[in-house]
Amino acid sequence: MEASTLRSSSGECAREILDGIPMAFRVIRAQLRKHGAKEMSVPQYRTLAYVYRNEGASLSEVCDYIGLTLSTTSALIDGLVARGFVNRRTDHADRRRMILTLTEAGRARLQSARAATLAYLEERLRQLPASDRATVTVAMRVLREVFGGGKASAKN
Numbered sequence: 001m002e003a004s005t006l007r008s009s010s011g012e013c014a015r016e017i018l019d020g021i022p023m024a025f026r027v028i029r030a031q032l033r034k035h036g037a038k039e040m041s042v043p044q045y046r047t048l049a050y051v052y053r054n055e056g057a058s059l060s061e062v063c064d065y066i067g068l069t070l071s072t073t074s075a076l077i078d079g080l081v082a083r084g085f086v087n088r089r090t091d092h093a094d095r096r097r098m099i100l101t102l103t104e105a106g107r108a109r110l111q112s113a114r115a116a117t118l119a120y121l122e123e124r125l126r127q128l129p130a131s132d133r134a135t136v137t138v139a140m141r142v143l144r145e146v147f148g149g150g151k152a153s154a155k156n
Contacts (some may be wrong), residue, residue, distance in 0.1 A: 017143070027121075028117060029042055031116065031120045032114075043066050044079065045110070046065070047073075048080070048102065048110045049110060050062055051086060051100050052106075055102070056099050056100070057100050058091075058098060058099065059073060059074060059097075077098075077100065080106065083105075084103055084105045084106070085105055085106030085109060087100070087102070087103055089101075
């Protein structure tokens with residue numbers, strides 16, 4: 001269906017987001033677990049992705065992003081450190097703050113799972129007409145701006 005012929009209320013738009021995004025995320029999650037993240041939970045994968053995009057992030061920043069309690073996030077980080085995916089060190093300026101960075105193994109695990117998942121999504125989306133792919137691309141950029149606080153937040 002061509003986007004220019006559609007008219008939608010904000011309520012209809014909200015319902016489509018609420019119903020559509022979880023379906024897309026289920027497919028993404030299954031592909032991530034299939035390709036490189038089999039032995040990792042989705043929160044662990046999301047943590048790797050967040051630390052990759054926000055090198056030097058603190059434990060509380062990861063906690064806010066993942067949406068888990070501080071103690072649960074701390075245990076999650078402990079597991080990633082033990083597996084050699086994340087480095088953790090104390091911030092010299094604030095000894096209460098832990099600085100997190102990815103190890104080469106963590107970066108490699110994240111990138112292999114991401115590359116395989118992107119390839120799968122590209123194959124699925126190739127079935128759509130080019131105009132629908134363009135519509136989805138624009139819609140995702142708009143959602144990123146609406147929910148991410150603008151283009152500066154787009155990478156998060």
